[in-house]
Structures are given as structure tokens and as C-alpha cells.
Amino acid sequence: MKRMNLNFIVGLFIIAGMAAVAYLSVTIAGVSGYSKDNYQLVAKFSNSSGLKKGAFIEIAGVKVGKVTNIVLDKEAFESVATFTFDDDVALSEDTIASIRTAGILGDKFVKISPGATDEMLSSGDEIIETESSISIEELVSKYMFNSDDKS
Amino acid sequence: MTTTSPIITVKNLNSHYGERQILKNVNFCVQQGEIRVIMGGSGSGKSTLLNHLLALLVPTSGSINIDDVDVVNADAKTLSNLRQKMGVAFQGGALFSSMTVGENIKLPLKHHTQLDENTIDIMARLKLELMNLAGFEDLMPAELSGGMLKRAGLARAVIMDPKLLFFDEPSAGLDPVTSVELDELILKLRDAMNMTIVVVTHELESAFKIADKITVLFDGEIALTGTVDEIKNSDDIRIQNLINRRSRNEKINAEQYIKRLTTGQG
Amino acid sequence: MFNSLTLTIESIGSVVVRRIESAGRLGTFLAQIVSRLWGHKFPLGETIKQLHFVGARTVPLILISGLFTGMVIALQFYDTLIRFGSVELLGAAVAMSLIRELGPVMAALMVIARVGSATCAEIGIMRNEQQFDALDCMAIDSYHYIMLPRLIAALIAVPLLTALFDVFGIGGGYIVGVLIHGVSEGAYLTGMADTIVWNDVLMGLIKSTLFGGVILWISLAKGFYLHIEQKNAGAEGVSQATTNAVVLSAVLMLFVDYIVSSLMI
Known part of the structure; x- marks a missing residue:
């Protein structure tokens, strides 16, 4: 149970961090992968x-x-x-x-x-x-x- | 004692710390199943000797042979195999403060065996039971007393059922009752598991109680190796001083004393 | 007179020799850790534990410091830009300085303060309590079991922390620029998006990864070699080693910062 909890928190951290990286590179630096029509x-x-x-x-x-x-x-x-x-x-x-x-x-x-x-x-x-x-x-x-x- | 070849053989061991020579030409053997006490005051080199036996230090010269392995020149793999057959109980327990007592004790099993979780749990509980530590599994080392830490350290040292057990200062910093309990535990371990046990201590009482043979070190040299009676009856003045708790300097040389005080040399 | 001169030269020489020795130790230490990547089972459980310590538990500090850093640079830039009538450049200025420079450096400083010092003290105490001797005697490889997970965790966590710092800093800049000083939201956000290119973000990521590595490398080594490098191996030795680790990792981090910047700009 304690283990689960730890993995959960670490997972949350990784996801939040990756989201921040994605925001910086996609929204701000405009790296496409997404291109509007x-x-x-x-x-x-x-x-x-x-x-x-x-x-x-x-x-x-x-x-x-x-x-x-x-x-x-x-x-x-x-x-x-x-x-x-x-x-x-x-x-x-x-x-x-x-x-x-x-x-x-x-x-x-x-x-x-x-x-x-x-x-x-x-x-x-x-x-x-x-x-x-x-x-x-x-x-x-x-x-x-x-x-x-x-x- | 027996005719089998000794499990530990130390030959002409010399060791330096920087410029200072700590061990001077140390020679001794330990037989299988023996309890050997290495005794000496502080600064006698007994801890250094232990570190050499554990292959934590490299000697200046000489050889150490444990269970047919040349410890000084062994490669990592051989040394690792040897160490899995040795248990070491450190002075303060040396438990990992970030893990519970139980996790600490299971560590060697988890690293070196493929046993499943349940078996490991049972083996750890067996050893804790033996050390009168049942029920302390889930505590952190910081929550244990000094005596309990030593016993937990001992439990970790014997978890792999080693052939050879080293024990550093079992009674240092413990009250007399706890200290006697540890001595009994050491005897019990030898009888139950037929281990060879090397104990490093400066406590006479416990040394006399548990030892088959005692090696006495003075200033890095072996003064005498012998049975309890041989040590007690030795006419070496330094050993008698140790036994009778007399101070080292019997008589003070007045002239030298004054010189030391005034010049700081001598 | 002549005697004291020789003494001075001797002592300078011995200091130089000790510094070189220390550098050599640091190098072999790192090489030992890195070599454990091959031929060993990767210590996943320990790495997750360390990710929790290095990463997750540093997040609150990073968020607060990121927010205030963003707010203060927005304030400074606003005050400067308004004199040139170019407040629409505020977003670009805030984001540029955060992503390329301030984010990685400030986040790394926070990691040094919270993680580097604690790690060095912990490793130093483990050394003092003979825990590394115990590991050796149990035939457990401390480079693999203790050091590698911490280094890997730092390499993963510090860039992520830096990205969080950047995002919260940009948010702090938004609060000061748009909400307090009334800069247009469009100017703030599009200004950012038009100025920042992938190379800037990449530079931030490279820097912060290297910073994470440097911080844990130095902190681990200073704790691990406590018994060799400190005269007094007790509590005083631990505190001295921790101070050394913090100072050295901060200086080395700024040095790496300069090198990476000069290579990428």
C-alpha cells in the first residue's frame, strides 16, 4: 500500500513535469506536430x-x-x-x-x-x-x- | 585443536596508515568452529586488523587466507562469493537508516538469493526471534536502542547462515545485563550453527566468557595467543596490567615528564 | 627567512597535489557509477524512491520560487520596457530569460539547497556509521545500489522540475504583467510564442539535465569520500563536506551553464 502510494506520487510528478515540457515546446516554442488548418x-x-x-x-x-x-x-x-x-x-x-x-x-x-x-x-x-x-x-x-x- | 586446516590464516601482516605503522608482523590462525577473541586496548590496531580480515583495507605486506581464498589478491567475483559466506556485525549495527529493521535484515537475501518473498519473510522472522527482536520488524533503526541495534546488526550478519562471523565490539556501550545476553547469543550461534566466530573487543569479562582462544594485541604486535587460562597466567606485564585494570605507565620518569610538558616533545 | 619560503612553497605544492587527487577521485567515482549501467540489473525500485525524494518532494519549493522569480522579472522588465514603449515585448522577455537561463539555474540552486545538501549529509553519515563497509561485507555494490539510482533520478527529475519552474514563472509574469499592470493578454502570450523557438527550450532541457547530474555527482562523492577528505570524520566532517559539496556543485553548475550557453547561442 505504501509502495503504491509512492509510485502514484512519482507518477504524478512525472506526468506534471512532462506536461510542463510539452507546454513549453508545443505551445510556446511552437514545435509542430500540431498544425491548424x-x-x-x-x-x-x-x-x-x-x-x-x-x-x-x-x-x-x-x-x-x-x-x-x-x-x-x-x-x-x-x-x-x-x-x-x-x-x-x-x-x-x-x-x-x-x-x-x-x-x-x-x-x-x-x-x-x-x-x-x-x-x-x-x-x-x-x-x-x-x-x-x-x-x-x-x-x-x-x-x-x-x-x-x-x- | 583439530587436525583440519585453519579457516583463517594470517601471515606476516604489516599495515601502515600514512607514515605510521599500525600492524607489525602479525601472524595467527583460526580453526573451524572456534570462537576467537582479538583483544587489545584502543589504538592497539585491533580494528585495523579486523578491516584487513574483511578485505576493506589493503595491507602493506603479508597475506591473509580465509576459507582457501587469498583475500589480498582476490578478484571481485571471488571476493563476492567469499563474502556471501561471511557475516559481519558492526559496532553500531550499521543498519541503513532509510529502511525498516525488517528490510535491513532481508537485504542480503534479496540481493543474493532467488527466494520468494514469503520464504525471505519467514527467514528474517526466525533470525529476529533468535535475537529477541520479534515484533520490531517494522520499526526504523532510529527507534531502536543501542543494544537492539547491535542485535539487529547481528541478525543481518547471520541471515545467510554464514560459515564465518565477525563481531566488532559486541559489548561496547552496553549495560552489563545486555552485554551478558549478547555473549550468550554468540555461544548459542556457535552451538546451533557451528559457526567460526571472530570477536574484536576490549572487554575482558566477555572475552573470558566466550573465547576458545584469545589473541592479545599491543601497539600492533601480537603479545600472546592462547586459551583463557594461558592468558590469565601469562607473566607478560602488559597483559597483567590489562587483566588487573592497572594504568599503562607504572612509574613516571620525572625528567621526561617535565620535558614533555614544557616542550611538547619527548 | 629562506626556511619560511620553502615552507610556503611546500604547502602550496601540497594543496595543489590534494586538489588534483580530489579531482581524480571525483572522476573515477563518476566512471564507477556509470559503468554500473551495464551488466547489472537496473535498480528500478530504488530509482523510484529517489525520484520521489529528488523530484516529487521538491515540487512545492520549485512552484513557489518559480512563481516569485517570474513575478519579479516581469516587474523589472515592465519598468524597463515601458520607458521604450515596448511593453508588448514583456511576455517574450520573461519567457526568454526563464527558459534559457533563469529557470535551469534557479531550479538547480533549489535542488542543491534541498537535495544536494541532504544527500551529501546522508551519504556522509552512512560512511561514518560504517554502512558502506557493511554493504561491502554483504557483497552489495554500493555504486550500483546507492549511487546509480540517485544519479539517474536527478537526471530525470531536474529537467522536469525546471520545466515546472518555467511554467510557473511565466504564470507569475502573467500575474504581474497582465493582471496588475494591464499589458494585453494577447501581447503577452503571442509575444512569447513568437520569440521562443525550439532551440531555446532544448537549451534549457540540456542545461538542467547536466545540472542535475553535476549536483548529485558532487554531493554523492563528497559524502562518500568523507573519511579520506575530512580531517575530522565526525559531525564536523559531515558539515564541512556538505558545505564543500554545496559550494562546489553551485560553482561547477555555473561553469557548465556558461559552456552550454556559449556552444548553443
Whole structure:
């Protein structure tokens, strides 16, 4: 009986420990073995400077997918980014995708502002409304140019 | 005594601890079925001698032969086989504090035999009964008194029914009654199981009571090996001092004494 | 004058010789234990007993210290990050420092305090009470029966304890960051998930396994060689050996920490 008890406690310890290891490696380090179903959307930006493959996409601060590809549209000279979303995230047609920076110095990420129409985007569709990267240099030069104008 | 070859033969044994020589050319034999007492004061080297007999220490020179095994040069396997035929009862019992008394006593059986649980239980209870420890099986060693620990240690030493039993200081730290009980137990073991028993002690009374022969050690040298009467009638002054409980230094050399006190040397 | 110089050199020499001897003993001790993995029946029962002692009974201490460690680093990082307007990095910062560095080291320190010291004292007392002599005389191999289960138990238990420490630390960080200072839950959790990669978790696991081995190796050896290394083999010897074991295992652990970090970063 005493023996049983000891084995039971040790067993419990091992299970709890393994659960902690699993939580760290699967949920936090994202080791797959588990991969949610997902679908792709594309979005065109006039400037995607600083956005990298693997950057995350969030809605209201929650991660819902990541940027899986960025290429140049050689005719329009636009940046075409492919986004991969978790399957349970449904987006309407008038969704806005904007490139933002985490903090002042942080990485670029994509912020999705959900729209209001009933028409939903399906795999392969394009998010029409986009906001490009805001470059601090551009902002600064615009400000200088404007102030030149006035004087 | 008998014509059979001795079970223990020690020849020209020398032993050092660092620079200090502990044993000087020790020679003796122990016959089958004998109770041999190794006697000596503290610092006489008797514990070192015991450790050599148990192959816990390696001597500087000399040979020890136990049951036709050269203990000094034996390989691990031979030594292990020999040790399964030997039992050792240590001074404080040396029971494992993390196990119950019962588990302690069963340990050698569990390790060296394929006996089933029930048989092992019965054998352990038999030995505990013999040592007047029936019913103490499930206690932890910390809950036993000094005398009980020694008896439990003895029970563990004889659990495998060894040919040869070593007993370190059976009566040290015990009251006279308990000590007498242990002496009787030792005699009972020899008569019941025909063991050869080597007892290391500094207690005269118990030595005289149980010994067939006594080996007296002084400063690492054997002063005398003989029967109880031979020891009692010996005219060696050191043995007489031991028997009559006289102090070692009969007369003090005044000059040396002063020198020792003032310079710390001498 | 010259005489005292020779004496000094002599004593330095003898200290060096003793240190080298001691290192050699530690090495052979470990080799002896490891060699018992082959050709012997694996001591499962004893290992489970030791898993209980090293692992299960250390869990409460690990949970409490993990929680507070997580809370305090969240507090510190929050105070720093808010100055850069980057509090959304809080989760990442807390998890990163816990998983890669603080978790393994703090958990190992807790194990040294609770298990290493107790083990060294226990083994030292066994030595004092002639229990190892008794084992030898019963032809029971103490490396196999006493040492191996404890070492194996540490190798299994310490990484698990570290993982528990990490998880509770992340929980503590959540309490301070999200519940007290109002950092967004999404930022805290996804920040963590986006920053931490498998390599970080692996580094934590490797470190903690090695730490567990180092702690028990040193503690067992210092207790086992009590009669050789301590002048006074009594109670004072046990306390001295325990102190040595705690100090040496802590220092050696940090050394191993540096080596593993420099190899894996």
C-alpha cells in the first residue's frame, strides 16, 4: 500500500513535469506536430519595407497568422505579400491590412482591421484595402518639404 | 585443536596508515568452529586488523587466507562469493537508516538469493526471534536502542547462515545485563550453527566468557595467543596490567615528564 | 627567512597535489557509477524512491520560487520596457530569460539547497556509521545500489522540475504583467510564442539535465569520500563536506551553464 502510494506520487510528478515540457515546446516554442488548418490571402502594398517573411499578423493584439511570402509585382512595381491565416478566422471583403511597427524599435507586423460586410474572403482572394509601411525618413522629409513651402 | 586446516590464516601482516605503522608482523590462525577473541586496548590496531580480515583495507605486506581464498589478491567475483559466506556485525549495527529493521535484515537475501518473498519473510522472522527482536520488524533503526541495534546488526550478519562471523565490539556501550545476553547469543550461534566466530573487543569479562582462544594485541604486535587460562597466567606485564585494570605507565620518569610538558616533545 | 619560503612553497605544492587527487577521485567515482549501467540489473525500485525524494518532494519549493522569480522579472522588465514603449515585448522577455537561463539555474540552486545538501549529509553519515563497509561485507555494490539510482533520478527529475519552474514563472509574469499592470493578454502570450523557438527550450532541457547530474555527482562523492577528505570524520566532517559539496556543485553548475550557453547561442 505504501509502495503504491509512492509510485502514484512519482507518477504524478512525472506526468506534471512532462506536461510542463510539452507546454513549453508545443505551445510556446511552437514545435509542430500540431498544425491548424489554414488558408491564404494576398495583399498588395506600395511599400512593404521592413516586413519580413514569418512576421506575424494580429487582430486586436491576438496572433491569427503569419506572412508566408513577399514578392515584387514586376508590372505594377508593387509588393505582393501572401498571408496565411488560421482556418477559424473569417474575414470580410472590406478588411484593412496595415503594416505596423511593434513599439518604436520593434519588428514590423501586419495589423488586420476587420470590416463589416457580409461577403467573406476565401482562400486566394485579395485584401484590397492596405496601408503601407510608414517610413520615418519619408515623414521627416515631407515635414521639411512642407515647411519649405510655407516660408 | 583439530587436525583440519585453519579457516583463517594470517601471515606476516604489516599495515601502515600514512607514515605510521599500525600492524607489525602479525601472524595467527583460526580453526573451524572456534570462537576467537582479538583483544587489545584502543589504538592497539585491533580494528585495523579486523578491516584487513574483511578485505576493506589493503595491507602493506603479508597475506591473509580465509576459507582457501587469498583475500589480498582476490578478484571481485571471488571476493563476492567469499563474502556471501561471511557475516559481519558492526559496532553500531550499521543498519541503513532509510529502511525498516525488517528490510535491513532481508537485504542480503534479496540481493543474493532467488527466494520468494514469503520464504525471505519467514527467514528474517526466525533470525529476529533468535535475537529477541520479534515484533520490531517494522520499526526504523532510529527507534531502536543501542543494544537492539547491535542485535539487529547481528541478525543481518547471520541471515545467510554464514560459515564465518565477525563481531566488532559486541559489548561496547552496553549495560552489563545486555552485554551478558549478547555473549550468550554468540555461544548459542556457535552451538546451533557451528559457526567460526571472530570477536574484536576490549572487554575482558566477555572475552573470558566466550573465547576458545584469545589473541592479545599491543601497539600492533601480537603479545600472546592462547586459551583463557594461558592468558590469565601469562607473566607478560602488559597483559597483567590489562587483566588487573592497572594504568599503562607504572612509574613516571620525572625528567621526561617535565620535558614533555614544557616542550611538547619527548 | 629562506626556511619560511620553502615552507610556503611546500604547502602550496601540497594543496595543489590534494586538489588534483580530489579531482581524480571525483572522476573515477563518476566512471564507477556509470559503468554500473551495464551488466547489472537496473535498480528500478530504488530509482523510484529517489525520484520521489529528488523530484516529487521538491515540487512545492520549485512552484513557489518559480512563481516569485517570474513575478519579479516581469516587474523589472515592465519598468524597463515601458520607458521604450515596448511593453508588448514583456511576455517574450520573461519567457526568454526563464527558459534559457533563469529557470535551469534557479531550479538547480533549489535542488542543491534541498537535495544536494541532504544527500551529501546522508551519504556522509552512512560512511561514518560504517554502512558502506557493511554493504561491502554483504557483497552489495554500493555504486550500483546507492549511487546509480540517485544519479539517474536527478537526471530525470531536474529537467522536469525546471520545466515546472518555467511554467510557473511565466504564470507569475502573467500575474504581474497582465493582471496588475494591464499589458494585453494577447501581447503577452503571442509575444512569447513568437520569440521562443525550439532551440531555446532544448537549451534549457540540456542545461538542467547536466545540472542535475553535476549536483548529485558532487554531493554523492563528497559524502562518500568523507573519511579520506575530512580531517575530522565526525559531525564536523559531515558539515564541512556538505558545505564543500554545496559550494562546489553551485560553482561547477555555473561553469557548465556558461559552456552550454556559449556552444548553443
